[in-house]
Amino acid sequence: MPESNDVERCGFLFVHRDTVRQVTEQMPEDEKLYDLAELFKVFGDSTRIKILYALFEAELCVCDIAQLLGLTQSAVSHQLRVLKSGRLVKPRKEGKTVFYSLADEHVRTLIAQGMEHIEE
Amino acid sequence: MPESNDVERCGFLFVHRDTVRQVTEQMPEDEKLYDLAELFKVFGDSTRIKILYALFEAELCVCDIAQLLGLTQSAVSHQLRVLKSGRLVKPRKEGKTVFYSLADEHVRTLIAQGMEHIEE
């Protein structure tokens, strides 16, 4: 943690005090920023992205996802846990099998937006 | 890496061969999925999110960002490098100081979409 005394100063901020105020007023609370970073962290793994893409088309059980993507059942289960705790997918239990599907439409929009940035 | 012989099979995929086809046809190439994950990884850190939020309001130099967010100059510089290589911010050199600003509007949209998901 840096000193609270402003050891570092380049002089620009003193000229634009209103900018400082705007930034600090607009900035969300630390907890929200942390949560936001956590959300993006969930998208930040190619295995999880693959799983989400698979669920774009249809509800699938753990075993299906594993086969379809060439992954271990255990790996898929671990990642579904992460996706579930991020509220990106939701489970539906039917006997001994569990079907997963996208939790809401934000998932599609976010991934689509990301793809746009990649492909520009 | 799992066996190519399908050791694991739960039987559901055989019933819906068209679903398998849909998923595999719709799935982007591995490289694109990897790049997409890389992009989200850049958003997946609260320090970088803070920096982006600060740049929402105004173009800022490294020193300004450090002061404004209570971070080390070195830490900010390292993170700006990550943000720059992800094409989320762009630099503008003016003498010895370097001003950074958002690279395009996707940044705002993506963060806004993420916030929506958090706050729902």
Place this chain on the structure above:
DNA sequence: ATAACATGTGAACAGTCATTCATATGTTTG
């Protein structure tokens, strides 16, 4: 009840990452 099956989970390991510290690069000023 026992066996077969689908999924969940904990420990362990290797790889990745953010921060700090020291220092280098490049620019302006005296």
Place this chain on the structure above:
DNA sequence: CAAACATATGAATGACTGTTCACATGTTAT
């Protein structure tokens, strides 16, 4: 040129993460 300043960078460290392996849990069928 030398000193001051803004920024960049490389190495080191501690923390976190994804996968694998072994096994536990819970369900269905015989």
